[in-house]
């Protein structure tokens with residue numbers, strides 16, 4: 158008898174949590190199977206006793222791609238209200254409250270399961286929020302505590318223990334084997350979500366902010382190989398899979414005590430559980446790889462370690478004093494201590510290995526698969542007009558100071574900023590949030606900073622196919638000669654008038670919302686003649702300020718309705 162854990166994930170976080178639930182179930186003597194939702198046969202759901210769902214929301218409040226088939230099946234009218242009568246279910250939604258349709262996938266799934274008669278194990282859906290001070294752990298930890306108690310109280314899993322048994326030996330998800338010892342060749346991995354990623358060659362990488370400006374923003378051009386074509390539309394995003402920076406890999410290698418021989422020995426990653434999903438072999442090689450490649454491309458060494466990192470380090474530690482400290486940091490009472498040690502100063506995972514030398518130096522290689530999470534791809538709005546030969550991104554490098562001695566750097570934006578011509582990067586195209594109207598329909602776009610990227614794509618396309626269309630673009634930046642992206646291009650596009658707000662060129666700071674206020678009459682005229690509004694960029698104060706100007710122009714009621722019907726659309730990020 159075992160429980161079933163199903164996940165729906167776009168960038169891998171829900172999968173990580175599902176795997177960590179499987180591990181914790183194992184530590185409670187409870188067998189668990191983990192599948193991505195679309196890999197599991199919906200018809201079998203009704204014969205399960207307990208199902209734990211972990212699902213993220215993607216796009217604009219959408220279900221992640223690897224659960225859309227199942228979601229469609231679950232919505233079938235033919236399924237009665239007693240379909241899941243004998244099944245206990247719980248749902249953890251993963252989302253980000255800076256998105257308008259916050260955690261829609263988890264909320265909808267919870268409601269539908271209840272409609273289908275499932276016995277819901279919690280009174281409502283638990284919602285994990287990227288914006289929480291400790292990220293998704295803010296909801297994941299209380300949710301799983303409640304779930305384990307419920308399952309224990311059911312009393313149907315005889316061997317289950319109420320508390321975690323520290324003596325249980327966890328079977329790692331994968332193991333590393335020397336290539337001579339690797340088992341028989343397996344058929345090539347054809348997992349669709351992985352195989353959609355393909356290596357794109359960097360054609361150019363140009364800094365578009367002035368050298369004197371602190372912000373390093375890049376316009377990066379990737380070539381699309383003609384033998385492996387891909388196409389995109391304005392509003393689409395490019396998912397990019399970054400690698401760890403060399404300096405972070407070096408900190409980890411020293412902390413873990415790996416010799417050059419260990420790092421460069423040819424190995425293969427093999428699944429321990431035949432039911433589990435293959436790792437993304439395309440990233441590091443299926444038949445042969447090295448530990449060094451895994452440290453560079455697969456394990457996330459740069460992220461702030463989550464509580465599960467400390468739990469697993471404590472579990473594997475043989476050093477009494479480090480074990481105790483790791484336990485403190487992973488305990489519910491140690492939350493503030495953890496925030497102070499890891500989150501507030503934005504310590505990286507590699508630096509944390511360094512702080513626990515006795516534990517780190519004695520970890521077995523296979524333990525890394527349980528301690529570390531996998532590098533997540535990042536989304537970037539495509540900045541070029543549709544083309545079969547290339548795709549461009551406008552990327553602002555994230556870099557800032559914290560209490561730590563070294564400057565903190567965003568993983569993917571730094572990776573992109575350092576790309577050289579000829580480098581290859583794994584990417585895939587997916588739909589973004591925006592659904593633009595036909596090319597001749599009027600549009601008002603608001604895109605300060607890198608938020609202008611999707612509008613360069615849109616107006617670039619309109620210049621070619623609908624040059625007489627009407628567009629008004631509000632762009633905001635610090636200064637006309639500092640970070641006014643594509644300033645030389647806009648004047649050549651007849652289909653758009655660009656209104657720029659420079660926040661530091663005058664004594665009084667001028668932002669896009671101020672410029673919109675100045676152009677209220679034109680905006681009203683355009684809206685009355687059917688224009689749609691698109692807002693892209695930082696999810697800070699800007700979207701609210703823009704919505705408030707629109708409400709002043711057209712009224713609160715109109716604005717609310719326009720947001721609901723898609724006349725006003727947002728693509729914002731933190």
Ligand SMILES: Cc1cc2nc3c(=O)[nH]c(=O)nc-3n(C[C@H](O)[C@H](O)[C@H](O)COP(=O)(O)OP(=O)(O)OC[C@H]3O[C@@H](n4cnc5c(N)ncnc54)[C@H](O)[C@@H]3O)c2cc1C
Nearest residue numbers: 535536537538551552553555557567568569570607610730
């Ligand atoms: C649909 C979509 C489209 C996007 N389009 C673009 C685009 O066109 N261009 C673009 O540049 N980005 C875009 N982004 C953002 C992009 O995906 C990344 O989030 C961004 O590049 C940062 O990623 P990173 O890996 O460099 O940083 P990470 O390693 O993920 O670190 C980012 C984290 O660092 C923290 N942080 C950042 N600055 C500070 C600070 N000053 N103090 C303390 N903490 C800080 C924040 O918590 C933030 O979450 C888009 C995002 C989405 C979802």
Ligand SMILES: Cc1cc2nc3c(=O)[nH]c(=O)nc-3n(C[C@H](O)[C@H](O)[C@H](O)COP(=O)(O)O)c2cc1C
Nearest residue numbers: 166167168169170171213216218252253256259260
């Ligand atoms: C392109 C993109 C779109 C997103 N859209 C939403 C959204 O509409 N609502 C929401 O609550 N969260 C949204 N998120 C946040 C994710 O749900 C959140 O980061 C989650 O932890 C990702 O889980 P995953 O890695 O399993 O896909 C979005 C994230 C990305 C990258």
